[in-house]
Amino acid sequence: MRIAVTGGATGIGRQVVELIQAQGGQVTVFDIVAPDYKVDEYIPLDLSKSDSINTALSQVKGTYDALCNVAGLPPREGNAELGLKVNFIGTREFTEGMLAYLSEGSSIVNVASRAGAMWKDNIEQVKQLMALSEQDDVAKFCEQNQIDYVRAYNLSKEAVIVWGMAECEALLQRGIRINSVSPAAIETGILQDFKNAFGEKTLKNIQRVGRAGLPSEVASIIIFLISPQSNWLKGIDINVDGGMTACNLTDALEIPRRLPVSSL
Amino acid sequence: MRIAVTGGATGIGRQVVELIQAQGGQVTVFDIVAPDYKVDEYIPLDLSKSDSINTALSQVKGTYDALCNVAGLPPREGNAELGLKVNFIGTREFTEGMLAYLSEGSSIVNVASRAGAMWKDNIEQVKQLMALSEQDDVAKFCEQNQIDYVRAYNLSKEAVIVWGMAECEALLQRGIRINSVSPAAIETGILQDFKNAFGEKTLKNIQRVGRAGLPSEVASIIIFLISPQSNWLKGIDINVDGGMTACNLTDALEIPRRLPVSSL
Numbered sequence: 001m002r003i004a005v006t007g008g009a010t011g012i013g014r015q016v017v018e019l020i021q022a023q024g025g026q027v028t029v030f031d032i033v034a035p036d037y038k039v040d041e042y043i044p045l046d047l048s049k050s051d052s053i054n055t056a057l058s059q060v061k062g063t064y065d066a067l068c069n070v071a072g073l074p075p076r077e078g079n080a081e082l083g084l085k086v087n088f089i090g091t092r093e094f095t096e097g098m099l100a101y102l103s104e105g106s107s108i109v110n111v112a113s114r115a116g117a118m119w120k121d122n123i124e125q126v127k128q129l130m131a132l133s134e135q136d137d138v139a140k141f142c143e144q145n146q147i148d149y150v151r152a153y154n155l156s157k158e159a160v161i162v163w164g165m166a167e168c169e170a171l172l173q174r175g176i177r178i179n180s181v182s183p184a185a186i187e188t189g190i191l192q193d194f195k196n197a198f199g200e201k202t203l204k205n206i207q208r209v210g211r212a213g214l215p216s217e218v219a220s221i222i223i224f225l226i227s228p229q230s231n232w233l234k235g236i237d238i239n240v241d242g243g244m245t246a247c248n249l250t251d252a253l254e255i256p257r258r259l260p261v262s263s264l
Numbered sequence: 265m266r267i268a269v270t271g272g273a274t275g276i277g278r279q280v281v282e283l284i285q286a287q288g289g290q291v292t293v294f295d296i297v298a299p300d301y302k303v304d305e306y307i308p309l310d311l312s313k314s315d316s317i318n319t320a321l322s323q324v325k326g327t328y329d330a331l332c333n334v335a336g337l338p339p340r341e342g343n344a345e346l347g348l349k350v351n352f353i354g355t356r357e358f359t360e361g362m363l364a365y366l367s368e369g370s371s372i373v374n375v376a377s378r379a380g381a382m383w384k385d386n387i388e389q390v391k392q393l394m395a396l397s398e399q400d401d402v403a404k405f406c407e408q409n410q411i412d413y414v415r416a417y418n419l420s421k422e423a424v425i426v427w428g429m430a431e432c433e434a435l436l437q438r439g440i441r442i443n444s445v446s447p448a449a450i451e452t453g454i455l456q457d458f459k460n461a462f463g464e465k466t467l468k469n470i471q472r473v474g475r476a477g478l479p480s481e482v483a484s485i486i487i488f489l490i491s492p493q494s495n496w497l498k499g500i501d502i503n504v505d506g507g508m509t510a511c512n513l514t515d516a517l518e519i520p521r522r523l524p525v526s527s528l
Contacts, residue, residue: 095520123517130520164517168510171525172473177507209436209498215399217496233483234473235510236503244434245443246499250327253387256394258360259434 001025003226004064004098006045006091007071009035011188012111016068022085023223028064030056031071032096035212047071047090048082050134057097066226067098072156074193080152081139082128087156092163093134099153107226110164111218114184114241115198116157126158130166150197157182161237168235177234179225184241185212209242215241265289267490268328268362270355271310271335273299276375279428279483280332280334287487292328294320294358295335311335311354312346314398323362330490331362333374336420338457344416345403348393351420356427357398368439374428375482378448378505380421390422394430414461421446422507427499432499441498443489448505449476473506481506 005021007013008029017027017039029035030045043244066212072087073079095108102108119126125145131140142152142192164178166176171178185194185206206212218240224230239245250257267284271277272293279290281303293299294309307323310316336351337343359372366372383390389409396405406416428442435442449458449470459466470476482504488494489502503509514521 099523120517127519142375152421166514166519166521167508167523168507169472169514170521170525172507173526184326188453199271208433213496220493220495221497224493229484231484232477232484232504232506233502234507238502239500240496241498241500242278242496243436243498246429250433253384255387255391255430256469257357257430257434259363259431260432262437 001064001065002028002062003068004028004030005068005070006030006047006094008039009033011070012183012215012218012222013068013070014184016035016070016222018218019223024108026151027206028060030038040136045071047094048085051092053090053094053097056094060098060101063101063103064098064106065103067095067102067107068222068226069095069108070222072111073154075150075197076093076189076193077149080142080147080149081185082263083149083152084138084142084156088129088159088163089132089134089138099174099176102176106176108176108178109222109225110160110178110180111222112160112180112182113157113238114182114245115154116161116182117245119152119158120162120247122155122158123162125155126162128161129155130163130224153197164237165235172234179235181218181221182237182238182239182241183213183218184239184244186215186218187212188215205244205248208247209244211242213240213242265329266292266326267330267332268294269332270291270294270311270358271295274336275454276447276450276479276482276486277332277334279479280486282332283483283487288454291447309358311358312349313354314357317354317358317361320358322407322524324362324365328362328364328370329367330371330373331359331366332486332490333372334486336375337456339414339417339461340457341413342365342501344406344411346415347413347416348402348406351417352393352423352427353396353398353402355424363440365439366440370440370471371494372428372435372440372442373486373489374424374444375486376424376443376444376446376501377421378446378503378509379418380425380446381509383422383425386419387426389419390426393419393423395426404414417461426475428501429499436498443497443499444501445482445489446501446503446505446506447477447482448503450477450479450482451476469508472511473508476505477504477506504516
């Protein structure tokens with residue numbers, strides 16, 4: 001098994017790499033920073049720049065059994081344009097370039113986010129973002145559509161989910177499947193960014209299900225999605241949130257429970 | 265690992281049992297018919313009858329690490345009441361009775377269906393069904409709400425999805441997690457029932473993704489959901505459909521694609 005992992009230097013990406021290597025698989029890490037642990041191969045990649053994407057692709061040799069798109073930026077004051085580029089536009093461009101190196105039967109896994117859960121409600125804006133090419137002016141798009149850094153993050157992840165769904169059919173015709181995972185509140189170096197951006201809501205969700213998730217608990221789902229055991233999963237998005245969505249939807253839809261719930 | 269599997273005599277359930285046994289796990293099969301292959305333990309269970317559920321529960325000894333609710337009836341002319349009882353009301357009653365035998369950290373997996381995908385649109389009727397007790401007159405409920413056998417099937421699966429979501433919080437407080445899988449068009453003994461009930465749509469979906477799914481391809485997702493690797497998945501439903509939902513949603517929402525799709 002030979003796997004390409006973007007964002008493999010830290011966080012969830014690193015956990016994915018370590019799990020694959022522990023199983024005897026070969027990994028190429030694509031990341032803006034070099035991993036400070038042992039990986040089989042490292043290729044520098046800045047997803048916000050087409051030049052960097054092309055340079056990275058030119059260094060790719062041989063074929064891969066999976067591509068895990070884990071690299072992404074959290075919502076941060078002032079990073080609307082950068083976030084949309086890295087999380088969606090660059091990720092899409094890099095993935096399209098990688099298709100030539102993905103073997104028959106291979107699997108693409110994108111890391112979306114529960115912050116992208118409202119993709120259906122926001123589908124028109126998602127389509128507008130998806131219509132942008134790598135050459136288009138993303139800063140102008142943000143300005144025209146009044147997209148701040150929080151909305152940019154959510155929109156980028158909505159687009160990751162919708163894009164995976166939309167390309168599912170073309171990819172399955174090439175023997176490639178594509179899926180995404182949508183984590184919420186994971187204990188990584190960027191959890192504080194989410195607490196800052198989403199405030200109370202994040203803290204409440206963590207309290208309600210007992211704790212934040214662990215990077216390894218997301219990585220193990222990604223590993224499953226690149227394994228033959230998940231062969232019939234195609235074009236789907238899996239929430240990895242320890243029950244946060246279930247708790248919130250049950251409240252929002254006022255669904256009665258039969259089993260008693262202790263208040264926190 | 266000791267696992268309880270309803271509907272383990274045939275189809276997806278049997279595949280689940282065989283995979284667990286191949287991994288060295290112990291299985292108790294609960295089914296209306298006795299398995300015609302070797303299982304560790306068999307307890308007769310008719311999910312349409314509270315008496316049978318209670319008799320089965322009285323024979324349970326020791327604890328389990330997982331409960332897989334696979335038993336279910338397909339849509340068949342005239343089976344509206346029976347389908348609602350087996351697929352939802354009896355499954356819920358049996359599951360509640362099994363809670364006393366589920367160990368800390370255990371996992372419940374329910375087999376719902378893509379036919380239950382419209383649960384949000386039908387949430388008021390789902391709530392009405394969920395409000396029925398085991399003693400209520402289900403035939404009368406069907407009559408009053410003009411529920412035919414096809415709608416009964418869909419409603420039963422909508423309720424399985426919603427119920428799992430609604431009980432997620434109470435269960436996670438007991439250290440138990442609950443999830444469901446929603447298969448579409450699987451090569452089992454009841455695939456013809458679905459072709460009869462849903463007609464053209466089922467055939468088109470199968471053609472579009474190349475084939476129907478295999479029971480083993482659903483069973484491997486269920487096995488993952490009872491494994492520690494899926495620990496952070498709670499209260500979710502996973503589509504197991506080979507891309508059928510993604511293809512249909514992309515059309516319905518008119519999402520543009522960048523990669524070319526060959527027409528069939």
